[in-house]
Amino acid sequence: MKERIANVVGEKVAGQLWMGTFHSIFLRILRIEAETLGYSPTFSVYDTSASQGAIARIIKEMNLSTDDYAPRRIASRISMAKNNLVLPSQYLNEPLIVEQDSRAKIPRTGEIYEAYQLALRRASAMDFDDLLLQMTLLLAHHPDIRQRYQEKFAYILVDEYQDTNVVQNRILNQLAEQHHNLCVVGDDAQSIYAFRGAKIQNIIKFPSTYPELKMVKLETNYRSTGAIVEAANRLIAHNPNQIRKVCRASTDGGDDIEISTAFTDMEEANFVAQHIQTTALREKAQHGQFAILYRTNAQSRLLETGLRALNIPYRVYGGTSFYQRKEVQDLLAYFRLAVNPTDEQALLRVINLPARGIGATTLAALSAGANARGVSLWDYLQDIELTAGSLRAATLGAVVQFRELIKGFLGRVHTAEAYGLAEEIYRKSGLREALELDTTPEGESRVGNVGEVFNSIKEFSETKVESGETDLVTLPMYLDEVSLLTDADKEEEGENERVTLSTIHSAKGLEYDYVYVVGLEENIFPSRRANDEPGGLEEERRLCYVAVTRAAKHLTLTHALSRSTYGQSQRNPQSRFLGEIVPGYHAKGVEYMATSSNAGGSPWRGGAARTAQNQRLNTSGTMPRSTTASAAINPSALREPATPPEQLLAGDSVLHPRFGRGEILELQQQGGDPRAIVQFINEPKPRTLVLRYAQLRKI
DNA sequence: CTTCCATATATTTTT
């Protein structure tokens, strides 16, 4: 985006514009205005795991069970509240919410929320949602500041407006209140973030907020061929709730949509790799013009294996981000602590890392002491020698030593150059020694990852200095960059020569000549959960629409008859979306298997069975061998489908894929997921199984 | 307090 704008208005003007995600722009403003809000300007930004950690801690301190109050779940409740502008006081008093929570057996969520906000303040930290929430509070409560930013941002342009939530929209209105120079671009058909609070209402209500608006309909698609646009139109037509519009391609025709059926997920991956290799050769296309899109991150693994086998270079977008690896997080936690020692989550993470004899018991005592005084752990540590009589001398010594270690970095974070200080922290903390001591391959890879962090600090510093933004790049600057960064933002060498692997969510807004959408199976895409939530299926369909419209020239859709999901193989029918995109499409292999009985032989020998329907034949160079391949299928080798959980009763005899035969002793419905207590024949004591995962079959 | 091993348990999607 920045590049494109610079191409239009020139580098110089572009350099003065504020461009970024809502979160990154507001973070920048909040740093400047922190003190007005009662935060230190060095406040930390908690990522999802830190925020969940803080919430988990509060739940435990309140003596609530983390079974009933699953931190994930509570965190998402709180996040939703924040994104809808509901503060703790309102949360506690809103009858609708109170009712909801009590019915969900989590009546004390409001109290947790309140305690969490307090804890964040005490730690001088904001979570992702706070970056929005505090921003709107800042503008609401301080007219002078609001006016300043209204003048500063005389013109505002918002892209992907359909994915804004209540708070983001409120801030836009606050900023545009005076000048009304607001330009938003959005497409309701591409709204895919309802799960994190995005409100399509924002786009629908926009005309009534700004009656003087001029609407420009963008109905010509300059990216994709006619065939692809038509396919996308057919798909989205199945959504009952949408703003009707006619989307046309600027060019007619183009390649037909290709659909491929594989027996297993592994064959699906190999097929895609193979197809990419032959297409790239035939069309003389660069690998950078290919993308493989999937619903969930876990699907990338096999695809990577498939690409590696053919020596096709690739890069994976998003996923378990590099920055989420343990060793990287550990190091970053030390950095955070040096910048903001009251950062509770960072402190808890590293106080005993590497092990220095400060264990759970000590930490509990320290936390209790800090809580009793209502101060942060760090503040409590300041005069720990005088107050903590109960600690053993050795433990006290370790704690004091840790405190002094951090103190040694504190004063210098804003004056020292980031790279040097980072190295010093790595060394003096003992992290380096601990990591380097481990010479197993995993250990070496961890050292390598830390090396990557240092590379990125260096790179970040050099770019900043070269661009003339600053002479001195400090650790806090680097941390701000890193905390809002995802892998998708990371620029890598040779991007044009690599195939992109990405979730559909992360591929939003991007385009590729050749796109493969894989895993088009029920329970995968649409995801199993889509049926539980109202509107879930429609959102999945919009997601599929986004996937399909990433393709400029050629679109290939694939599905597998059998897929292994955490270690177990599972069969899913073809995705309903396939039939919606290509009317009447039905994978042949499925019919065949349903009728064939005893074919014998090893089940998965065949190549990918390619079902040709409305598709260009034989583009890949693989032989369409559906007949021979199908004949090799042995139905008994496929697992029988599980019985739907709601049809199970206590007393039923059941078969479990791993534990074998057993009897259901009891069914549990209350709270969260329905579970069954099952006594298996070959097991000494009964097991409790989550029905959603257990794949029990009634016998 | 630390380490190691066994067992449990979870899978949307992201700023």
Add this chain to the structure above:
DNA sequence: TATATGGAAG
């Protein structure tokens, strides 16, 4: 399958 948690031994 991959990771988190808990218990036992040192």
